[in-house]
Amino acid sequence: MNRYSSGAVRVLTLLLIVACVLVSPAMAGTKYLSGGPSLSAAVTGTNELISGQTVPLQVTIENSGLIDSKFSQTGLVDRTDLPNTAKTVTVGLGADDAPVTIQSDPQMIGDILGGASGQAKFNVKIEADAPSGTYSLPVSVKYTYLESAEQVGTDSVNYNYVTKNLVIPLTVTIRSEVVVAVQNISAEQLNVGTEGYLNLTLQNTGNVNARNAVVKIIRNGASPITPTDSSVYIGDFGKNAVVNCKYRVAVSTQAAAQTYPVDVIVAYEDQDGINRTSRLQTIGVPIGGKIDFKVSSEAPVITPGQKKVLDVQYTNIGATTVYSAQARLSAVDPFTSNDDTAYLGDLKPGESAIAHFEISATKEATIKQYGLDSEIRYRDALDNSQISDTMKVPVNVVEQTGVNAILGNPIILAVIAAIIIGAGYYLYTRKKGSA
Numbered sequence: 001m002n003r004y005s006s007g008a009v010r011v012l013t014l015l016l017i018v019a020c021v022l023v024s025p026a027m028a029g030t031k032y033l034s035g036g037p038s039l040s041a042a043v044t045g046t047n048e049l050i051s052g053q054t055v056p057l058q059v060t061i062e063n064s065g066l067i068d069s070k071f072s073q074t075g076l077v078d079r080t081d082l083p084n085t086a087k088t089v090t091v092g093l094g095a096d097d098a099p100v101t102i103q104s105d106p107q108m109i110g111d112i113l114g115g116a117s118g119q120a121k122f123n124v125k126i127e128a129d130a131p132s133g134t135y136s137l138p139v140s141v142k143y144t145y146l147e148s149a150e151q152v153g154t155d156s157v158n159y160n161y162v163t164k165n166l167v168i169p170l171t172v173t174i175r176s177e178v179v180v181a182v183q184n185i186s187a188e189q190l191n192v193g194t195e196g197y198l199n200l201t202l203q204n205t206g207n208v209n210a211r212n213a214v215v216k217i218i219r220n221g222a223s224p225i226t227p228t229d230s231s232v233y234i235g236d237f238g239k240n241a242v243v244n245c246k247y248r249v250a251v252s253t254q255a256a257a258q259t260y261p262v263d264v265i266v267a268y269e270d271q272d273g274i275n276r277t278s279r280l281q282t283i284g285v286p287i288g289g290k291i292d293f294k295v296s297s298e299a300p301v302i303t304p305g306q307k308k309v310l311d312v313q314y315t316n317i318g319a320t321t322v323y324s325a326q327a328r329l330s331a332v333d334p335f336t337s338n339d340d341t342a343y344l345g346d347l348k349p350g351e352s353a354i355a356h357f358e359i360s361a362t363k364e365a366t367i368k369q370y371g372l373d374s375e376i377r378y379r380d381a382l383d384n385s386q387i388s389d390t391m392k393v394p395v396n397v398v399e400q401t402g403v404n405a406i407l408g409n410p411i412i413l414a415v416i417a418a419i420i421i422g423a424g425y426y427l428y429t430r431k432k433g434s435a
Contacts, residue, residue: 036065036145037086038066039065039086039089039166039168041060042170043060044119049175051126051207052279056122056124057093057124057172061112061118061139063086066084066114067083067084083146083148085113085114088110089108089110089112089118090106092107093137095137096138099126099127103124107120107122112143128207131176132174132175135171136171137172139169141165141167144162177270178210178213178237178266179204179206179279180203180215180278181205185200186198189381189382190285191318192255193251193386194251194382194386195228196249196381197249197382198217198247200244201243202244202266203240204237206278208271209238210270210276211268212233212235214231214233216232216265216266217249218264219263220263223260224252225249225261225262227249227250227262232246232247237266253290257287257289260285262284264283265277291380294314295312295314295394299395299396300396301395301396303399303400304363304364305365306360307358308361310329311354312393313352314327315350317350320349322378322379324345325344325345325353325377326341326344326377327342327344327355327376328375329372329374335365336360342355347378371393371394372392373392374393376388
């Protein structure tokens with residue numbers, strides 16, 4: 001191919017490209033003739049509300065608006081918004097005649113395109129005595145949409161937006177339940193480290209008549225109060241009914257004299273025979289101080305080698321009465337005892353009793369004060385056997401005095417014996433000589 005043929009090919013190619021450009025259709029815009037937003041409201045999740053509760057109610061706003069018709073035409077400018085888009089949507093929830101209180105303000109949830117949805121969440125408090133039934137809550141929706149658009153010239157569009165307000169009914173169902181109101185709490189002999197009784201007075205402030213009701217107490221987390229008997233059957237528990245329940249509970253030795261939590265629930269059958277459980281109610285239970293004792297007498301005195309009855313006085317410094325108390329004394333070197341237990345009887349708070357222990361000290365006992373371990377075994381108000389903390393009983397070992405000191409010293413006894421023997425020998429020889 002010569003150079004003239006190559007140039008012709010290039011010219012022909014250029015002409016073809018220009019021809020394609022000239023015969024291509026002009027870019028067309030789209031115009032929508034009809035179709036706008038169509039909004040509806042529904043509860044996300046269950047629409048059943050329970051009397052006496054405060055719940056977050058999530059409302060879904062769905063836009064099912066469709067585009068009915070559109071056409072494209074050369075020279076049209078595309079619109080910024082679609083006519084079925086609900087813009088700057090604001091949602092509010094009302095109570096109307098329903099026995100509820102709406103605790104949240106209206107919320108802006110933004111734009112909702114056709115075929116899409118948005119959510120708004122409202123805190124709703126249901127009255128404790130709300131009657132069971134179906135109720136309608138008004139959902140107010142405010143939004144703006146593109147009603148029409150008019151093209152001016154070849155490159156500009158005038159938009160006509162319209163604001164619309166809707167009220168959409170939202171159906172919810174309210175179910176009544178037993179609501180436990182604790183009117184009175186009292187404790188019997190409930191102290192640190194013991195068992196006692198918890199008395200509760202409860203009222204059903206809900207709007208349902210319960211059948212086969214059982215009131216239960218449950219340990220709250222790591223609370224030192226543990227139920228021993230946790231359930232009381234009360235049978236029918238009608239609206240506004242009041243019942244008294246008594247429970248046996250134990251308190252940990254690690255507790256202190258203060259108030260600790262316990263949970264209360266009611267298991268029952270509703271009017272339809274369905275098993276239900278009331279909401280957990282947490283109460284505070286007062287716990288008395290630990291049962292404790294002290295040695296309130298002066299330190300008894302004993303001498304080396306002596307056997308003696310020691311009188312030791314114990315005082316109940318706890319917050320409750322103890323029953324059938326017995327004191328025990330642990331005798332260790334240089335002491336021994338064949339009688340180390342003494343009966344004290346019942347002791348009310350602040351009362352004292354004296355224990356008598358027979359004890360012997362070895363002759364090698366050092367002159368000083370000793371501390372002997374002692375403890376008290378007793379029974380609490382529920383007849384459980386308990387043992388007190390160990391306490392020290394001071395005992396003073398002192399030197400012998402008077403006749404005892406003389407009789408207890410072997411050297412002095414030897415001297416006295418020698419004098420007596422000498423005196424006797426002298427009298428004997430003198431009597432023999434005079435004869």
